[in-house]
Amino acid sequence: MKNKKTDVSAGVLKTIGFKSTAGNKIITILIPILFFGICQMLVSYGVLGSLFEGLLVPLCFYIIMAVSLNLTVGILGELSLGHAGFMCVGAYVGGIFSFITQETITSPWIRFPLAILIGGLAAAIFGLLIGIPILRLSGDYLAIVTLAFGEIVKNIMQNIYLAKDINGLHFSFATAIDPAKLDMATKVDILKGPMALKGVPRDANLIVALVLVVITLIVILNLIDSRTGRAIMSIRDNRIAAESSGINITKYKLIVFGLSAFFAGVAGVLASHYNMVTEAKKFDYNTSILILVFVVLGGLGKMRGTIIATILLYALPELLRGLQSYRMLVYAIVLIVMMIVNNNPWFIEQRKRLKAFLFKNKKAEMEEN
Amino acid sequence: MSYVEINNISISFGGLRAVDNFFLRQEKGELHGLIGPNGAGKTTVFNLLTGVYKPDRGTFFLDGENMTGKNTIKLNHEGIARTFQNIRLFGNMSVIDNVKVGLHNNNKYSAAAGVFRLPKYFRTEKEMNEKAAELLDLFELLPDKDVLSSNLPYGKQRRLEIARALASSPKYLLLDEPAAGMNPNETADLMKMIRFVRDHFDMTILLIEHDMKLVSGICEKISVLNFGQLLAQGETSQVLRDPEVIKAYLGQ
Structure with a gap:
């Protein structure tokens, strides 16, 4: 402890460096860009089959899902099991918007960004709606509520009947629309209960999807590395201390729920504009868990790890197709091994050594040159 | 009016009077100690002052402004900061x-x-x-x-x-057992540090502590709590000679 009653000299401040995180972030953003660039190249040279090409855009929306879920689970520290529900909202709202407006707004360059915004905002509203009642919950209870939310959204979407005719839109819940109300000559069914949403224009392609991945990453990485991000992480680490440091817990929790749902919605819009058929039953509990697996294996709160885990684990079942019925068995074993490697102290030590070794070699090379 | 004015704050949990008519006056820059046996209600006083609990009765003024009944976040904005008995850092x-x-x-x-x-x-x-x-x-x-x-x-x-x-x-700093778990050397350093904080920032400090060396070394005044009630309050050296205090807390 210093005994002198002096102000810190400016000299001390000049000599200490503040780590810039910009370089780290750029690497994180470059990983998906390079990966998809290389994949696209390999596909166009015929090294990889067209089956693989079809996986690239879905991979993009799974990355967006995983990164946005990591904001809730890794940064805020609240377990959410209903992330696919927000994706479902985005997929339907964005998809219906594009379906209805495809004749009025013909340019996909205007229509698709609008669909993204509307789908994302609709999901964000749902995120806030679910966020308000569960503010007092945390841990297991919050997980259960979000799980139920995901199932409710899925079931609601499966019971909506929506049709369009010359008089405008007709809506019915749980029962089919009364044919007497419809002008049969101009009638177009949009949603027919449990039947899938079809006929959404295919506005999404790999470039668009990649741009959305990059935007998501920039927004979320910058948010984490800012005053807001620190406030969110302080809630995760110690709620009581955060409160007595003057952090408004309600506000920051709602920001996270809203933003995380927004990006899940964006991923949903991307999905409905890429897959020609959007089925509500695809956005179920299993999808939420799948994304949670990507997040947990990639590392809670670690966006780069999440991206890599998503790429590996999404591609893996496809690469294992040759194993046929043993496919899911091998997949499960790989998951367990990854979990152990990620958390075992011995493995962590070895990984650090390897890193130090590689880094030293690089340095030596640079010195030689 | 004093810089810190706590008037007869009380709180009960069920039938238990955890804090009963606690009062305190502190001038700016004053270091006040709060001592007492385990379960006497010292940390409850802190929780009342930081809005974790709302007092059943009583008022709390800081720098002439009424702080009674405000929540934790608001109280932090008003200039009350605290540390915790069991350290609560943002570990990750x-x-x-x-x-x-x-x-x-x-x-x-x-x-x-x-x-x-x-x-x-x-x-x-x-x-x-x-x-x-x-x-x-x-x-x-x-x-x-x-x-x-x-x-x-x-x-x-x-x-x-x-x-x-x-x-x-902050305007008012509450330290909850800062020396808990420290060895004598660390405690001596801590004493210097608390004194330094008071002098450097002209800070008004309320301190809970069991280490009597630290308390008698740096606190001008102390309050002794026992079963939620104020047993004695005043100049440190006088209070520590009080037979009631010796009986309840210090031991013969």
Whole structure:
């Protein structure tokens, strides 16, 4: 402890460096860009089959899902099991918007960004709606509520009947629309209960999807590395201390729920504009868990790890197709091994050594040159 | 009116009167000690002053303003900061980030400014870094600024907690057993440090402590709590000679 009653000299401040995180972030953003660039190249040279090409855009929306879920689970520290529900909202709202407006707004360059915004905002509203009642919950209870939310959204979407005719839109819940109300000559069914949403224009392609991945990453990485991000992480680490440091817990929790749902919605819009058929039953509990697996294996709160885990684990079942019925068995074993490697102290030590070794070699090379 | 005025605050949990008619006057820059046996209600007094509990009765004024019944966040904005008996740091964040959370309400920019990296972000972050470094330097934690706070040794964690509390530029600092678990050398350092904080920041401090050396060494006045009731209050040397206090707390 210093005994002198002096102000810190400016000299001390000049000599200490503040780590810039910009370089780290750029690497994180470059990983998906390079990966998809290389994949696209390999596909166009015929090294990889067209089956693989079809996986690239879905991979993009799974990355967006995983990164946005990591904001809730890794940064805020609240377990959410209903992330696919927000994706479902985005997929339907964005998809219906594009379906209805495809004749009025013909340019996909205007229509698709609008669909993204509307789908994302609709999901964000749902995120806030679910966020308000569960503010007092945390841990297991919050997980259960979000799980139920995901199932409710899925079931609601499966019971909506929506049709369009010359008089405008007709809506019915749980029962089919009364044919007497419809002008049969101009009638177009949009949603027919449990039947899938079809006929959404295919506005999404790999470039668009990649741009959305990059935007998501920039927004979320910058948010984490800012005053807001620190406030969110302080809630995760110690709620009581955060409160007595003057952090408004309600506000920051709602920001996270809203933003995380927004990006899940964006991923949903991307999905409905890429897959020609959007089925509500695809956005179920299993999808939420799948994304949670990507997040947990990639590392809670670690966006780069999440991206890599998503790429590996999404591609893996496809690469294992040759194993046929043993496919899911091998997949499960790989998951367990990854979990152990990620958390075992011995493995962590070895990984650090390897890193130090590689880094030293690089340095030596640079010195030689 | 005194700088800190606590008038007869009381709280009951069920039938138990945890704190009964506690009162306290403190002038600016005064260091007051709060002692008493385990379960006497010392930490409950802190929880009442920081809005964790709402008092059933009584009032609390700081610098002439009524603080009674405000919530924790509001009280922090009004200038009350505390440390905890069991250390509560943000363990997965770096040392400097812990202090920057303390600066949260002093240096503001919007979430949008952070996301879109507006000039305001860079300006404010630079200010925050400088302020945080200054505080860390005072507590000799600057070399550890990028270490995860949970990896710090115990004594440094205690110091970091005080640095974080000071980052919100409080008017009134509440320290809950800062010397708990420290060895005599560390306690001696801590004593110097608390005195330094008081002199350097002209801070008004209320301190809970069991280490009588520390209490008699730095507190001008003390209050003794026993079963939620004020047993004695006044000049440290006088109170510690009070036969009632000796009987209830110090032992013969």
